[in-house]
Amino acid sequence: xxxxxxxxxxxxxxxxxxxxxxxxxxxxxxxxxxxxxxxxxxxxxxxxxxxxxxxxxxxxxxxxxxxxxxxxxxxxxxxxxxxxxxxxxxxxxxxxxxxxxxxxxxxxxxxxxxxxxxxxxxxxxxxxxxxxxxxxxx
Amino acid sequence: xxxxxxxxxxxxxxxxxxxxxxxxxxxxxxxxxxxxxxxxxxxxxxxxxxxxxxxxxxxxxxxxxxxxxxxxxxxxxxxxxxxxxxxxxxxxxxxxxxxxxxxxxxxxxxxxxxxxxxxxxxxxx
Numbered sequence: 001x002x003x004x005x006x007x008x009x010x011x012x013x014x015x016x017x018x019x020x021x022x023x024x025x026x027x028x029x030x031x032x033x034x035x036x037x038x039x040x041x042x043x044x045x046x047x048x049x050x051x052x053x054x055x056x057x058x059x060x061x062x063x064x065x066x067x068x069x070x071x072x073x074x075x076x077x078x079x080x081x082x083x084x085x086x087x088x089x090x091x092x093x094x095x096x097x098x099x100x101x102x103x104x105x106x107x108x109x110x111x112x113x114x115x116x117x118x119x120x121x122x123x124x125x126x127x128x129x130x131x132x133x134x135x136x137x138x
Numbered sequence: 139x140x141x142x143x144x145x146x147x148x149x150x151x152x153x154x155x156x157x158x159x160x161x162x163x164x165x166x167x168x169x170x171x172x173x174x175x176x177x178x179x180x181x182x183x184x185x186x187x188x189x190x191x192x193x194x195x196x197x198x199x200x201x202x203x204x205x206x207x208x209x210x211x212x213x214x215x216x217x218x219x220x221x222x223x224x225x226x227x228x229x230x231x232x233x234x235x236x237x238x239x240x241x242x243x244x245x246x247x248x249x250x251x252x253x254x255x256x257x258x259x260x261x262x263x
Binding site for chain 1: 165168169172175179182183186187190191193194197206210213214217218220221224228249252253255256257259260263
């Protein structure tokens with residue numbers, strides 16, 4: 001009976017990732033893991049929409065393409081591009097880390113954390129270089 | 139007495155629902171996306187700000203339109219597989235989950251068809 005009293009009902013039980021914070025200490029690895037998911041969802045929605053939109057505009061001729069590029073070069077368009085840039089580099093480099101894990105390598109906490117630092121460094125540098133380079137051209 | 143349905147035995151999945159096909163598909167598309175995304179980033183960096191004609195000529199080369207279609211197909215499949223897991227994990231209303239899963243698949247399929255048509259149209263201009 002005592003356990004029944006102390007056990008929260010099904011509806012009150014915390015589910016991942018919302019248990020991180022109030023119930024479970026945030027860790028480097030768990031934060032990067034949820035960031036991989038979040039960047040994946042962001043790229044799935046906005047990355048694919050933007051690529052499809054750009055290719056369709058391109059296929060409709062110079063006038064449609066010009067209109068699309070005016071929108072992409074606007075402030076909201078450039079902010080979206082910059083966010084996509086960080087998301088794709090992070091998801092790319094962290095995805096490589098996941099693929100290495102899938103082969104059974106680098107699973108020790110210290111190795112995983114070191115690889116995570118490399119991922120963060122590479123994605124930040126690559127994103128900044130790309131944003132400066134492409135932002136100056138559009 | 140055997141309690142398992144002969145069909146379950148024939149599928150050979152044990153107690154799992156779909157076996158390893160989802161996991162494997164996510165990895166195969168991920169591997170495919172490594173060179174394709176590098177190619178895409180290269181194209182974006184080199185061709186950003188170029189006039190329409192230059193980009194049209196770029197896509198008139200078969201190798202580039204094939205790579206663009208391959209990239210979008212691998213990307214949409216990878217995205218659909220990823221979104222499927224996210225929806226499975228966080229959407230707990232069964233009717234809503236089914237609708238969302240079908241919508242994601244429909245979007246991926248429609249996106250793939252749209253891109254293939256656009257790239258063909260562009261290449262033939």
